[in-house]
Amino acid sequence: MMRGEAVVVDSLCKSYGSVDALTGVTFSAYEGEIFGIIGPDGAGKTTLFRILTTLLVPRSGSATVCGFDTVRDYREIRQRVGYMPGRFSLYQDLTVRENLDFFAKVFNTSVEANRALIEDIYVQIEPFANRRAGALSGGMKQKLALCCALIHRPEVLFLDEPTTGVDPVSRKEFWEMLMRLKREGITILVSTPYMDEASLCDRIAFIKCGRFLSVDSPAAISSLFDGVLLSVRSDSMYRLLLDLRRIPGVRACYAFGDSHHVTVERGAIAPSDLASDLEKVGHSGVAVDRIEPLMEDCFMSLAGGAES
Amino acid sequence: MSDSMRPMAIQAESLTKKFGEFTAVDHISFSVSSGEIFGFLGANGAGKTTAMRILSGLSFPTSGKAIVAGFDVMKDPERIKQNIGYMSQKFALYGDLTVRENIRLYAGIYGVERRLIAQRTDELLSRLGLTGERDTLVASLPLGWKQKLAFSVSVFHEPKIVFLDEPTGGVDPAARRQFWELIYEVADRGITVFVTTHYMDEAEYCDRVSIMVDGRIAALDRPAELRAIYGETTMDGVFCSIARSATRKGD
Numbered sequence: 274m275m276r277g278e279a280v281v282v283d284s285l286c287k288s289y290g291s292v293d294a295l296t297g298v299t300f301s302a303y304e305g306e307i308f309g310i311i312g313p314d315g316a317g318k319t320t321l322f323r324i325l326t327t328l329l330v331p332r333s334g335s336a337t338v339c340g341f342d343t344v345r346d347y348r349e350i351r352q353r354v355g356y357m358p359g360r361f362s363l364y365q366d367l368t369v370r371e372n373l374d375f376f377a378k379v380f381n382t383s384v385e386a387n388r389a390l391i392e393d394i395y396v397q398i399e400p401f402a403n404r405r406a407g408a409l410s411g412g413m414k415q416k417l418a419l420c421c422a423l424i425h426r427p428e429v430l431f432l433d434e435p436t437t438g439v440d441p442v443s444r445k446e447f448w449e450m451l452m453r454l455k456r457e458g459i460t461i462l463v464s465t466p467y468m469d470e471a472s473l474c475d476r477i478a479f480i481k482c483g484r485f486l487s488v489d490s491p492a493a494i495s496s497l498f499d500g501v502l503l504s505v506r507s508d509s510m511y512r513l514l515l516d517l518r519r520i521p522g523v524r525a526c527y528a529f530g531d532s533h534h535v536t537v538e539r540g541a542i543a544p545s546d547l548a549s550d551l552e553k554v555g556h557s558g559v560a561v562d563r564i565e566p567l568m569e570d571c572f573m574s575l576a577g578g579a580e581s
Numbered sequence: 582m583s584d585s586m587r588p589m590a591i592q593a594e595s596l597t598k599k600f601g602e603f604t605a606v607d608h609i610s611f612s613v614s615s616g617e618i619f620g621f622l623g624a625n626g627a628g629k630t631t632a633m634r635i636l637s638g639l640s641f642p643t644s645g646k647a648i649v650a651g652f653d654v655m656k657d658p659e660r661i662k663q664n665i666g667y668m669s670q671k672f673a674l675y676g677d678l679t680v681r682e683n684i685r686l687y688a689g690i691y692g693v694e695r696r697l698i699a700q701r702t703d704e705l706l707s708r709l710g711l712t713g714e715r716d717t718l719v720a721s722l723p724l725g726w727k728q729k730l731a732f733s734v735s736v737f738h739e740p741k742i743v744f745l746d747e748p749t750g751g752v753d754p755a756a757r758r759q760f761w762e763l764i765y766e767v768a769d770r771g772i773t774v775f776v777t778t779h780y781m782d783e784a785e786y787c788d789r790v791s792i793m794v795d796g797r798i799a800a801l802d803r804p805a806e807l808r809a810i811y812g813e814t815t816m817d818g819v820f821c822s823i824a825r826s827a828t829r830k831g832d
Contacts, residue, residue, distance in 0.1 A: 313753045315723030412625035437751035438670065440624040440779050441817055442824045466753050511765045527758045530782035530815065531804065569754050576755040
């Protein structure tokens with residue numbers, strides 16, 4: 274079955290003076306999917322969001338949202354999308370309730386009319402209904418911003434790094450909420466620096482230097498990982514990082530939680546040889562295991578490694 | 582040197598901060614050794630920022646005691662400020678000053694000699710690969726570069742302790758790792774690192790971590806010990822099992 278396309282982007286370019294922010298981005302997001310956009314800082318993610326929400330005009334190329342052109346039909350689009358910018362941009366000196374009422378009225382609706390859609394998050398911020406938005410903690414601000422972006426029941430939701438500064442428990446709650454919105458049929462385009470969140474998307478686009486390098490499901494992107502990935506531990510982790518980088522055949526090495534992840538060429542070094550090499554330079558408690566790459570490993574590989 | 586032999590960088594005893602009826606920090610006690618990387622974790626609103634403000638001499642506790650870099654937070658907050666560095670995700674550098682101007686401003690505030698500023702600025706810029714950007718406005722740098730620069734500026738005066746409040750918030754995975762290598766370097770030089778983060782892989786890079794829930798320290802240990810105690814394979818699992826017990830909802 275052909276699914277409808279909620280967002281269609283064709284050869285989109287944007288520059289600021291002499292700086293090229295987007296250099297020919299093409300993709301489509303299907304109706305009802307969670308489409309993740311990941312990439313290094315400064316890759317052009319926010320510029321893309323701002324064009325799709327009709328806040329910026331591209332230099333060339335075109336984009337449609339819900340079938341409407343982002344330049345010509347911006348009024349139609351603004352009725353149909355919700356946008357949560359990366360920087361908290363609600364009114365800090367209005368209360369939680371006043372912010373919600375304000376955004377509802379701007380869209381000619383009311384909080385009550387759409388309460389069902391935001392119920393799950395709204396009950397969490399309701400105890401602070403009379404608190405000024407500026408005085409909320411990070412997690413609460415994000416929940417309020419999501420409520421405000423949803424208050425007119427948009428067809429497409431644009432979320433620019435919505436969970437930055439949000440603790441792990443609140444992040445999980447936030448994503449449970451996104452899954453419910455998806456079941457409601459809302460299309461979600463979301464950027465995130467958290468690769469565990471990227472893995473939850475239906476498809477991911479990896480953007481670098483203003484271009485999309487690959488668009489695919491998380492599983493398909495993981496399967497493209499080039500090389501053999503090893504998890505390496507010893508009793509002296511910082512020295513281990515420096516020593517590993519000096520070993521011939523090690524293509525990339527970076528810290529990864531309680532171990533280091535090391536990429537080697539296929540067939541270049543056997544795990545047991547790597548372990549004995551490390552013991553020779555004085556490491557104790559060495560453990561080397563072959564592992565499958567996670568989305569974060571794919572990011573490191575696509576981004577050009579920690580040295581780039 | 583064994584842990585008990587090392588001088589303490591931070592000692593907090595029953596530290597408490599109340600705002601009216603609300604107890605933001607509720608009798609927390611812990612100590613941090615010199616040269617340690619100490620992860621200070623907790624949910625949004627658990628009281629981390631309040632505690633950090635007291636430890637950096639910006640706010641007085643309602644009761645309890647804390648010695649930071651050898652000085653009492655009640656009696657000598659100004660001496661504490663001279664001996665620490667501080668950086669946060671939200672505010673660290675002036676966007677409308679250039680890279681070099683920011684370094685000169687902060688180094689000057691901390692009383693670094695002019696001759697040393699010039700020399701160390703060149704070293705620092707070449708180490709960060711920012712030599713070509715010395716006259717660039719900080720606002721136009723990518724976030725990852727900005728944060729690395731902000732961190733380097735916060736330790737420019739070689740403080741005894743550096744406080745980092747969510748330094749890598751919103752930073753991409755590659756840049757986060759470069760950032761943590763800078764942390765390792767300064768800890769290697771003996772600077773104590775006190776850091777908050779919401780990235781649980783970063784919690785693993787700390788020597789010890791504490792997890793705050795509702796103003797109290799609910800757990801404090803090495804990451805490996807915490808994983809063993811809570812029967813979890815990751816720090817994310819540990820954090821979630823502890824933080825889900827919170828009654829305070831985000832504020």
